[in-house]
Amino acid sequence: MLVASSGRNPWDVLFIDPMINILLLLNNVFLGYFGVAIIVFTVLMRVVTLPLTLRQYQSTRALSAIQPRLQEIQKKYKDPRRRQEETLKLYREAGVNPLGCLLPMLIQFPVWIALYRALVVMVGGTPEGMVSLAGRIYPWAYLYEAVPLRQRFLWLHLGRPDVTFILPILVGITTWIQQKVSTPSSAATREQQQMNQMLNWMMPLMFVWITLAVPSGLGLYWVVSNIIGVVTSYFVYGSRGLGWRQLLLPQPTARTVSQPKGKREGHVKGRSRSNR
Amino acid sequence: MDWYEVASLLFGAFCVAILGIPVATTRYRNPRMRRPTFLVPGLGALLLGALTFAGCAKVASPRGWMPPIAWDSFLLVSRKTGEVSLINIEDGTPVWRFPTDNDVRPIAFYARPVATQDRVYVGGYDGNVYALDKRDGRLAWTFKAGSSVIGGLALEEVTQSLLVPTDDGRLYALDLASGEVRPGWPFRSEKGIWGAPLAQGNTVYVGSLDGKVYAIDAASGAERWHVDLGTGVISDPVLAGGLLLLGATDRRLHAIDVASGRLAWSTSWRAGNWFWAKPFVQGETVYAANLDGRLYALGLADGALKWIFEGEDAQPVRSHPVVVEGVLVVVARDGKVYGLEPETGQKRWGPLALDEEVLADPLVKGGHVILVTRQGQIFRVDPGKGQVEAIAVR
Numbered sequence: 001m002l003v004a005s006s007g008r009n010p011w012d013v014l015f016i017d018p019m020i021n022i023l024l025l026l027n028n029v030f031l032g033y034f035g036v037a038i039i040v041f042t043v044l045m046r047v048v049t050l051p052l053t054l055r056q057y058q059s060t061r062a063l064s065a066i067q068p069r070l071q072e073i074q075k076k077y078k079d080p081r082r083r084q085e086e087t088l089k090l091y092r093e094a095g096v097n098p099l100g101c102l103l104p105m106l107i108q109f110p111v112w113i114a115l116y117r118a119l120v121v122m123v124g125g126t127p128e129g130m131v132s133l134a135g136r137i138y139p140w141a142y143l144y145e146a147v148p149l150r151q152r153f154l155w156l157h158l159g160r161p162d163v164t165f166i167l168p169i170l171v172g173i174t175t176w177i178q179q180k181v182s183t184p185s186s187a188a189t190r191e192q193q194q195m196n197q198m199l200n201w202m203m204p205l206m207f208v209w210i211t212l213a214v215p216s217g218l219g220l221y222w223v224v225s226n227i228i229g230v231v232t233s234y235f236v237y238g239s240r241g242l243g244w245r246q247l248l249l250p251q252p253t254a255r256t257v258s259q260p261k262g263k264r265e266g267h268v269k270g271r272s273r274s275n276r
Numbered sequence: 277m278d279w280y281e282v283a284s285l286l287f288g289a290f291c292v293a294i295l296g297i298p299v300a301t302t303r304y305r306n307p308r309m310r311r312p313t314f315l316v317p318g319l320g321a322l323l324l325g326a327l328t329f330a331g332c333a334k335v336a337s338p339r340g341w342m343p344p345i346a347w348d349s350f351l352l353v354s355r356k357t358g359e360v361s362l363i364n365i366e367d368g369t370p371v372w373r374f375p376t377d378n379d380v381r382p383i384a385f386y387a388r389p390v391a392t393q394d395r396v397y398v399g400g401y402d403g404n405v406y407a408l409d410k411r412d413g414r415l416a417w418t419f420k421a422g423s424s425v426i427g428g429l430a431l432e433e434v435t436q437s438l439l440v441p442t443d444d445g446r447l448y449a450l451d452l453a454s455g456e457v458r459p460g461w462p463f464r465s466e467k468g469i470w471g472a473p474l475a476q477g478n479t480v481y482v483g484s485l486d487g488k489v490y491a492i493d494a495a496s497g498a499e500r501w502h503v504d505l506g507t508g509v510i511s512d513p514v515l516a517g518g519l520l521l522l523g524a525t526d527r528r529l530h531a532i533d534v535a536s537g538r539l540a541w542s543t544s545w546r547a548g549n550w551f552w553a554k555p556f557v558q559g560e561t562v563y564a565a566n567l568d569g570r571l572y573a574l575g576l577a578d579g580a581l582k583w584i585f586e587g588e589d590a591q592p593v594r595s596h597p598v599v600v601e602g603v604l605v606v607v608a609r610d611g612k613v614y615g616l617e618p619e620t621g622q623k624r625w626g627p628l629a630l631d632e633e634v635l636a637d638p639l640v641k642g643g644h645v646i647l648v649t650r651q652g653q654i655f656r657v658d659p660g661k662g663q664v665e666a667i668a669v670r
Contacts, residue, residue: 126338144525
């Protein structure tokens, strides 16, 4: 007699539970090292969503490439309707869908949220956490062997924040680099450029802050995910002339708006070349 | 507030200071510069999002589910995380609490305590066992097990030892007076021990998450036999009719013949979840609560299913059931208490809603069932009348 679990919400059954069970499977395959299971699972998830990521990057790159022409249109046409028409025309000519970089990201969101939730359920390691985890494990003896999960990995206790600050710092550095290599270097407006610069600072600091409060298992996931993001960006965008110096030092603000037209065009062209 | 929460707050303030203030004051430093209107709200939203995310992603910290124990008119309970207190149950007066010293931080208490003539012994999630004076709660000795104590403590009367299971798979036998480890101990299993050991005569039985049930010589700590169930053994064992009954993570209940050291029977079916609660035996029937929210009644001799009772909302049942005054009392995690007919599983009364979570095992005292909720409330259930009352603690 098999009694099926009931009263579960579809989100848990369709997304979170499968991820938990795959993580348990990987945990057993990798000899009970749950940290390794998290790393391998992160890599697998990034590989599965790679087509969407590539599409997102390609759309971002295409949008970045037509930024100079978009700026021209904004300058040239004061009438909002005409400006919109010309902008759409430019999008058609360049074969760019402005939602192209947004849609793949939106599709990936449920996957990442489910992964976060799965990790939160699994890395706690407390007996209370086990009561919650128990009902999510599929009835397969091989999976039962995984619990309770080994919480130690390298210097980390995967269920607790990293007291050595090493992991939060790693998260901060890798988020910073990923922001740098994946953010388009040309912006339509000064405000946008300022926003990009601010985000380049803000996001890593935010993630450092969050990592200080959440279990190290999540921090480990972020570090691995960021590294894969950097590698993927490298293959899509190339190095874009970003050496260590450019990565670590703030770049000077482009004076695209306030400078005379001739100088601005030259500057934008220069940036555009570097993008290629 | 933990140190890292303070650090997080300080770090958040630092972020706001170094990023928010320059942005907000941009206009005053350069009046000709148009301040981007979306920047400050954007940063605010980002901060708020980060705070919310940090809150959502945080894993629940251990709270503990120590079962209450009683002697005379006193009740030893854990009403606050990481604290045990002795209460006079007649008037609700607190007698003492432990710890009182800020240097002692047991984190939480899960293990069933043991009381002797003059002392009580409690096992902490911090990996320490504390021997306390019964009268005033004064600390007599501390034993550092080095790994969380989750499974219940037990008294081994032949050698007068305290049995302590740990999360790293060890089972210690400690001298009651001094807290020193007995020669030949600890016994080592390959994974954590989350169920209490059971001492019977000169044999100690314990199940481990490594999938094995061990019979150990109480005097020497040497293994006599083991049965490999191939799945994590998680419940406290019960000995009845020469059978050792245990719940496991393979969603089955198992019975081992202690005379031969062989598996007598396992349920041929799987429940919806783990049998974490200690089975309760009365006569020829085994009552086994499951985390799937059901109570299973089985035949003791062969494990044949007699009936199943299902509580409301499929709430996990981790507390073991008890039969008091001819009523089978079972409580689910959501604090709903049911009174059942032991023979048929038909509901006699309930559910009585405590409106607080219950994961700790109940205590039977004076024909009543004492329940302690995770929020620290103490309730007394009268099984005969199907009534519940809160015990006020001053």
